[in-house]
Amino acid sequence: MRIALDAMGGDHAPGPIVVGAVAAARKDPGISVVLVGDKAQVEPHLAGADDVRSRIELFHCTQVVTMEDSPIMAMRKKPDNSISRSWQMLAEKKVDAIVSAGNTGAMVAGGLRLKLFLPHVRRPGIATVMPTLQGPIVLLDVGANVSPKAEHLFHYGLMGAIFAKRILGKENPKIGLMNIGSEEAKGHDLAKETQTLFRKSSLKDSFAGNIEGRDIHKGVCDVVVTDGFVGNVVLKLCEGLFEFIMKVTGKELMTTLQTEKHLGQVALQNLVKRYDYHETGGAPLLGIDGIAIICHGSSGERAIENALHMAAKYARARLNEMIVQEIESNPNLVNDTAEAE
Amino acid sequence: MRIALDAMGGDHAPGPIVVGAVAAARKDPGISVVLVGDKAQVEPHLAGADDVRSRIELFHCTQVVTMEDSPIMAMRKKPDNSISRSWQMLAEKKVDAIVSAGNTGAMVAGGLRLKLFLPHVRRPGIATVMPTLQGPIVLLDVGANVSPKAEHLFHYGLMGAIFAKRILGKENPKIGLMNIGSEEAKGHDLAKETQTLFRKSSLKDSFAGNIEGRDIHKGVCDVVVTDGFVGNVVLKLCEGLFEFIMKVTGKELMTTLQTEKHLGQVALQNLVKRYDYHETGGAPLLGIDGIAIICHGSSGERAIENALHMAAKYARARLNEMIVQEIESNPNLVNDTAEAE
Numbered sequence: 166m167r168i169a170l171d172a173m174g175g176d177h178a179p180g181p182i183v184v185g186a187v188a189a190a191r192k193d194p195g196i197s198v199v200l201v202g203d204k205a206q207v208e209p210h211l212a213g214a215d216d217v218r219s220r221i222e223l224f225h226c227t228q229v230v231t232m233e234d235s236p237i238m239a240m241r242k243k244p245d246n247s248i249s250r251s252w253q254m255l256a257e258k259k260v261d262a263i264v265s266a267g268n269t270g271a272m273v274a275g276g277l278r279l280k281l282f283l284p285h286v287r288r289p290g291i292a293t294v295m296p297t298l299q300g301p302i303v304l305l306d307v308g309a310n311v312s313p314k315a316e317h318l319f320h321y322g323l324m325g326a327i328f329a330k331r332i333l334g335k336e337n338p339k340i341g342l343m344n345i346g347s348e349e350a351k352g353h354d355l356a357k358e359t360q361t362l363f364r365k366s367s368l369k370d371s372f373a374g375n376i377e378g379r380d381i382h383k384g385v386c387d388v389v390v391t392d393g394f395v396g397n398v399v400l401k402l403c404e405g406l407f408e409f410i411m412k413v414t415g416k417e418l419m420t421t422l423q424t425e426k427h428l429g430q431v432a433l434q435n436l437v438k439r440y441d442y443h444e445t446g447g448a449p450l451l452g453i454d455g456i457a458i459i460c461h462g463s464s465g466e467r468a469i470e471n472a473l474h475m476a477a478k479y480a481r482a483r484l485n486e487m488i489v490q491e492i493e494s495n496p497n498l499v500n501d502t503a504e505a506e
Numbered sequence: 507m508r509i510a511l512d513a514m515g516g517d518h519a520p521g522p523i524v525v526g527a528v529a530a531a532r533k534d535p536g537i538s539v540v541l542v543g544d545k546a547q548v549e550p551h552l553a554g555a556d557d558v559r560s561r562i563e564l565f566h567c568t569q570v571v572t573m574e575d576s577p578i579m580a581m582r583k584k585p586d587n588s589i590s591r592s593w594q595m596l597a598e599k600k601v602d603a604i605v606s607a608g609n610t611g612a613m614v615a616g617g618l619r620l621k622l623f624l625p626h627v628r629r630p631g632i633a634t635v636m637p638t639l640q641g642p643i644v645l646l647d648v649g650a651n652v653s654p655k656a657e658h659l660f661h662y663g664l665m666g667a668i669f670a671k672r673i674l675g676k677e678n679p680k681i682g683l684m685n686i687g688s689e690e691a692k693g694h695d696l697a698k699e700t701q702t703l704f705r706k707s708s709l710k711d712s713f714a715g716n717i718e719g720r721d722i723h724k725g726v727c728d729v730v731v732t733d734g735f736v737g738n739v740v741l742k743l744c745e746g747l748f749e750f751i752m753k754v755t756g757k758e759l760m761t762t763l764q765t766e767k768h769l770g771q772v773a774l775q776n777l778v779k780r781y782d783y784h785e786t787g788g789a790p791l792l793g794i795d796g797i798a799i800i801c802h803g804s805s806g807e808r809a810i811e812n813a814l815h816m817a818a819k820y821a822r823a824r825l826n827e828m829i830v831q832e833i834e835s836n837p838n839l840v841n842d843t844a845e846a847e
Contacts, residue, residue: 235691270687298750308686311694345649345738346611350576353652353735378742382750394694397686398736399743401719406744409639409723410751414777418759421773425766432762432770436755 166195166477169251169260172202173229174267176463179203182266183210185469190217192470196477199224199260201247226250229267232462236270240278248275255455256281262456262476264447266464272457273309273450281454283485285492288317289452290393291459292328293400296440299384303328307396309450315358318342318390322363324451325388326371327488332479333387340368341376341386343395351375355392411437446471449479451488456480507536507818510592510601513543514570515608517804520544523607524551526810531558533811537818540565540601542588567591570608573803577611581619589616596796597622603797603817605788607805613798614650614791622795624826626833629658630793631734632800633669634741637781640725644669648737650791656699659683659731663704665792666729667712668829673820674728681709682717682727684736692716696733752778787812790820792829797821 170186172179179202186198197220200207204225211221228243230236240249251263252275265272269291276282276289290306305321306313313321322340329338342359344352349360352375363372376386381399391399411433418429446468447460456479458472511527513520520543527539538561541548545566552562569584571577581590592604593616606613610632617623617630631647631654646662647654654662663681670679683700685693690701693716704713714727722730722740732740752774759770787809788801797820799813 233689235689296750298753311686343739345652345735345742348574348576356735378739378744379746379749381743382746394686394697395736395739398684398719398732398740401686402722402740402743403719403747405720405723406747407751408720409637410748410755410777412639413781414751414755414773417773417777418770421769421776422763422766423769425763425769428762428764428766429759429770429773432755432758435762436751436758440754 166262166480167197167199167260168473168476169199169201169224169254169263170469170473171247171251171263171265171267172200172207173247174265175460176232176266177465178266179207180210181464181466182469183207185466186221186473187211187214187217188466188470189473190220193474193477196220196473197222198473199254201226201251201254202229203227224250224254230271232268234268234271236268236274239268239271240274246271248272252276252279252281255457261480262458264458264460264469264472264476266447266460266462266469269308269459269462272459276450276453276457283452283454283489285489286320286324286452288313288320289450290317290321290324291396291448292325292451293448294333294445295381295403297382297384301333302381302384302387302389303333304381304389304391304396304399305451306391306393307400307448308393311392311394311397313355313392315355315362318355318359318392319362319366320452322368322372322388322390323492324488325390326368327491328449328451328484329387331482331484331487335387338371338387339373339385340371340388340390341373341380343389343391343399344375344377347375347377349374359390407440446475449475454485456485507603507821508538508540508601509814509817510540510542510565510595510604511810511814512588512592512604512606512608513541513548514588515606516801517573518806519607520548521551522805522807523810524548526805526807527562527814528552528555528558529807529811530814531561534815534818537561537814538563539814540595542567542592542595543570544568565591565595571612573609575609575612577609577615580609580612581615587612589613593617593620593622596798602821603799605799605801605810605813605817607788607801607803607810607813610649610800610803613800617791617794617798624793624795624830626830627661627665627793629654629661630791631658631662631665632737632789633666633792634737634789635674635786636722636744638723638725642674643722643725643728643730644674645722645730645732645737645740646792647732647734648741648789649734652733652735652738654696654733656696656703659696659700659733660703660707661793663709663713663729663731664833665829666731667709668832669790669792669825670728672823672825672828676728679712679728680714680726681712681729681731682714682721684719684730684732684740685716686718688716688718690715700731748781787816790816795826797826
């Protein structure tokens with residue numbers, strides 16, 4: 166299992182990125198990491214990693230896409246950047262997976278540019294796992310495709326269902342469409358068109374119809390499909406609201422509890438640890454021919470280590486083969502997607 | 507102050523709706539309520555309200571828009587419904603405000619149908635007050651306009667800023683545009699066009715640019731502008747996520763706390779009370795010539811009482827006069843909106 170890791174991507178690169186790679190290699194002897202970035206900056210952080218040094222390579226490149234760069238401009242003007250180099254390795258099948266905590270737009274643009282898509286898939290989407298009262302579910306797209314067509318959303322439902330089945334272990338995943346009411350006539354044109362696509366497709370029995378914002382965390386669906394704009398707002402809102410509630414809850418507990426204030430703090434720390442976005446590793450870009458994991462810009466060593474394990478897990482689960490197989494084994498689905506074009 | 511209250515709207519109508527009206531009339535001697543609905547169903551709930559009976563009228567009508575009704579169809583096929591009757595009273599200036607916990611779409615459609623807009627305003631938007639670490643802010647639109655034009659969003663920013671100033675007491679309210687990144691080039695076409703409108707307008711100094719989902723609860727802006735689809739998802743997601751976090755926090759506290767479990771429960775009850783959507787009363791439809799308050803479908807007597815006080819507060823604050831005055835006193839704004847047409 167060879168994974169290219171963007172050593173220059175993220176707020177804390179390259180130090181914690183390299184440390185995360187070393188930790189993952191130590192934990193999983195099946196993982197080899199190719200650190201993509203400026204050799205002079207990366208190499209010092211490998212001191213003391215002699216035990217796994219044989220499974221950590223360096224791929225030198227001179228440029229970095231910053232968080233402020235326009236993705237498309239950066240791809241053009243910085244051809245030797247660590248994200249493009251990682252994608253090239255994936256396209257040439259030199260690695261099984263790529264991982265980056267860098268500019269999300271550039272990660273998506275890299276895949277679009279090479280058109281490195283699975284057969285029958287026209288636009289990849291970023292999938293993220295969210296906790297609910299019924300266990301984890303998958304929400305997509307959270308930012309790859311801000312103005313999708315109905316058929317893209319249909320593909321997200323299809324891929325999300327396979328993800329829910331193979332990775333989250335849901336036997337008969339239910340797909341919900343993010344909307345502003347449960348009635349069929351609700352929402353904008355995109356929502357109505359997407360509903361029609363699902364209802365006339367072979368996925369109709371898995372399609373649970375509209376889902377409202379308040380239903381997500383109840384876990385009424387295993388897959389929540391939405392456009393990249395709404396999905397991105399949802400994902401980041403959850404992050405911000407969780408932080409807000411933890412702060413006000415902490416304050417409230419400190420004034421209400423008498424002798425067990427410290428235990429109240431322990432409880433909140435447990436919650437923060439359990440639901441911390443840094444612990445989850447990253448979000449896969451589904452629909453790519455290969456594994457591509459996009460990490461939070463603020464990822465530290467722990468998040469990077471988890472993202473590498475996640476990449477290895479997806480590759481081993483043969484997620485992509487399952488997606489293609491499930492589409493192709495079902496002629497209606499292939500027809501659906503062809504019709505939709 | 508005369509307020510028409512849709513006695514038939516909401517999951518619990520008419521009982522708790524009528525009880526809420528009586529409570530509001532008792533608390534505020536300046537309030538008169540017109541209960542709009544089926545007399546035979548409404549009247550029994552007025553037993554025991556003789557002390558305020560002189561300020562509570564009944565306006566009989568025979569039909570109800572249900573939550574399942576298509577708003578536009580219902581308006582056409584049920585001409586004697588309580589929402590349309592309320593709007594008619596507002597249009598004829600027989601009341602200063604209307605309040606309903608019924609079908610939100612029908613409440614919006616009622617206003618659109620009569621084109622009962624403030625001068626220079628082309629589409630009303632539902633504004634909702636949200637708690638943040640910096641105190642309350644206003645988010646709009648949360649569901650009146652799911653496919654707005656950039657100029658509608660611009661008007662929402664303008665009206666939201668006046669709301670933040672006059673109702674929330676913010677001296678120089680900052681307006682943020684909901685987007686998926688802070689950089690100017692982020693987002694879909696609507697977001698980019700709206701940014702341009704703000705930046706070339708007289709509101710440019712109040713415009714703080716893009717705001718991400720994670721920033722809302724930090725309180726970095728006093729006004730968050732977005733389309734009715736995203737706003738509705740945000741509002742309901744907050745409701746669902748808050749419930750989720752309260753549940754998992756409760757569980758965690760019950761296993762972590764030893765002798766002060768009851769105090770942990772008290773703390774959570776305080777939080778639920780403080781942030782409960784039922785306590786806030788309702789959300790104003792801004793841009794209407796008059797006051798229109800839309801309540802949560804699950805509103806009980808407490809929510810209805812609060813919504814009536816809110817309606818009285820807005821009417822007394824002369825919010826609409828301020829909006830029109832602030833647009834007209836500033837020729838650039840009137841020009842901006844004319845240009846945008």
